Amino acid sequence: MFVATSLVLPGQIVVLVLCCLPGLGRAAREAHGGLSSGLGSRVLWAVNAGGGVHVGAHGIRYRADPLNGKIGVASDYGTRLPIMRAWPLDQLLYQTERWSDHSFGYSASLPGEGAYTLVLKFAEVYFLHSQAKVFDIRLNGMDAISNLDIFSRAGPSTAHDELLPFSVSGGRLFLGDREGDVPDGPSAAFNGKLHIEFVKGEYDNPKICAMYIIRGLPQDVPPLPPLPSTNESPQSRDGDKRIADDDEDEGEDEEEVEDEEVVEEEGNKKESTRQIAAPRLKRVTETTRRGVESGPRVPDPYASDNGSLTFPVLVAFGVFIPTLFCLCRL
Ligand SMILES: *[C@@H]1O[C@H](CO)[C@@H](O)[C@H](O)[C@H]1NC(C)=O
Numbered sequence: 001m002f003v004a005t006s007l008v009l010p011g012q013i014v015v016l017v018l019c020c021l022p023g024l025g026r027a028a029r030e031a032h033g034g035l036s037s038g039l040g041s042r043v044l045w046a047v048n049a050g051g052g053v054h055v056g057a058h059g060i061r062y063r064a065d066p067l068n069g070k071i072g073v074a075s076d077y078g079t080r081l082p083i084m085r086a087w088p089l090d091q092l093l094y095q096t097e098r099w100s101d102h103s104f105g106y107s108a109s110l111p112g113e114g115a116y117t118l119v120l121k122f123a124e125v126y127f128l129h130s131q132a133k134v135f136d137i138r139l140n141g142m143d144a145i146s147n148l149d150i151f152s153r154a155g156p157s158t159a160h161d162e163l164l165p166f167s168v169s170g171g172r173l174f175l176g177d178r179e180g181d182v183p184d185g186p187s188a189a190f191n192g193k194l195h196i197e198f199v200k201g202e203y204d205n206p207k208i209c210a211m212y213i214i215r216g217l218p219q220d221v222p223p224l225p226p227l228p229s230t231n232e233s234p235q236s237r238d239g240d241k242r243i244a245d246d247d248e249d250e251g252e253d254e255e256e257v258e259d260e261e262v263v264e265e266e267g268n269k270k271e272s273t274r275q276i277a278a279p280r281l282k283r284v285t286e287t288t289r290r291g292v293e294s295g296p297r298v299p300d301p302y303a304s305d306n307g308s309l310t311f312p313v314l315v316a317f318g319v320f321i322p323t324l325f326c327l328c329r330l
Contacts, residue, residue, distance in 0.1 A: 039214065039222060044116070045108040046212035050074035051096035057087035058222055062210055065098060072100025077306075078125030078157070078209075085224050086123070086159040090210075094123035094159050099207035105138075105197035108213055113168050115176070117218050118196065120162040121210040124151040126306075135206035136199040139166060140173050140188040147201075163218040166194070 040059030048054045048062035051074065055061050068074055078095035086094050098104070110116065120137065127133055130152035137145040144164050154160035165176030173190040194213065198206035214220060 039220075042214050042216060042220070044111065044213045044215060046210070047106060048093055048096065048210050049208045050076070050098040051092065051210075054092055055089070056093050056210070057089040060212055062093065062212070066106070067098060067104065071102070071104045072098050072205075074098055075207075078123060081125055081157045083123050083125075084158040085154070085227060087225060090121075090159070093121055093210035095125065095209075097125070097207045097209045099205045100198075101200065101205050103197060103199045103206065105195055106211070107193045107195050109193055110168060110213070111215075113170075114215055115165065115167040115217055116194075117214050117216060117221055118164040118166065118194070119212050119214070119221055120164065120196075120208060122148075122150045122154075122160045122162070122207070123157060123209055124154065124160075125157055127151055127204070128156055132204050133207065134203035135201050137162070137164075137206075138195075138197040138199055139164065139175060140190070140195050141197075142175055142186045142188050144175060159224050161221075161224060163221055165218050 040061065043060050046060050046062040047065055049065050049067075051062075052064045053062065065074060074096065075098070076096045078097065079092075081095070083091050083094040118139070124133065128151075130149050132149075132151065134147050134149045136143060137148060145162060148162070150160055167174050167176060168190055171190055172187040173194070174187040175185045196211070198208055200206055
């Protein structure tokens, strides 16, 4: 797939340059933001949780978080770290987030019947181990993802997108499977809105970095850039540079990715569905791992307090007082 992308991309640029010479700036922008897909116009709703208005990769325009000042905490803790596996324009999306020590959620109006895909963007920027932040996600009251553990899915500070296909028909909202098919999956009454709920469990708080809804299937959602260790694509060179130093820590993640690919081959699934297939597999492996553990862990989310202000305040004083001292002596 990566080979294919690198062949296709120059072609796209050539076509763009030939077709719209006056729009050269646009072509250049799109090439820089990743793949040009005209996706921006098909996005019905997009939110930069815990942050402000932001235009990300593929021209998607995220609105400011409507929950600002209402529930939970808007955190930019992640801005101190680069996010692996995210397009440059999407870095900020993954670096800001909303978390809350109670369940919280968003509602989006949908234009009516049809197939949709919800894209949920996550990156673990705080915890350095799995089984720290674990939570569920519900759509209109139905379990869509159970026990999401972002760290165990993607590792630290790495983009992880969950794709949730669903469709609206005959006054009901149906959860889709990974192809977006909705044969007789779970359904709930539909009142014109999609309700996305991040459910607090016994582990650390639920959170969300950014999300959007498109009209279409998961195949229509552009994939994340390839993992640095497996990439041959010119688009991921930035990513290479950024995390070159962390490469040694990546052993576990690589293993997990290989697992995912094996399953993909077995199921004869297309590469483009890999992100959707992964969560299911992961949940299976998580369960297995938990089963092997000797006893239940006692989760104590408050053991690691969020004293993130202490350090900046100390630094500020450390700079301020000597400066004042020098100024007074002049
Ligand atoms: C601490 O902050 C992180 C990063 O914003 C957040 O994910 C986590 O839920 C917070 N935990 C607690 C216990 O406050």
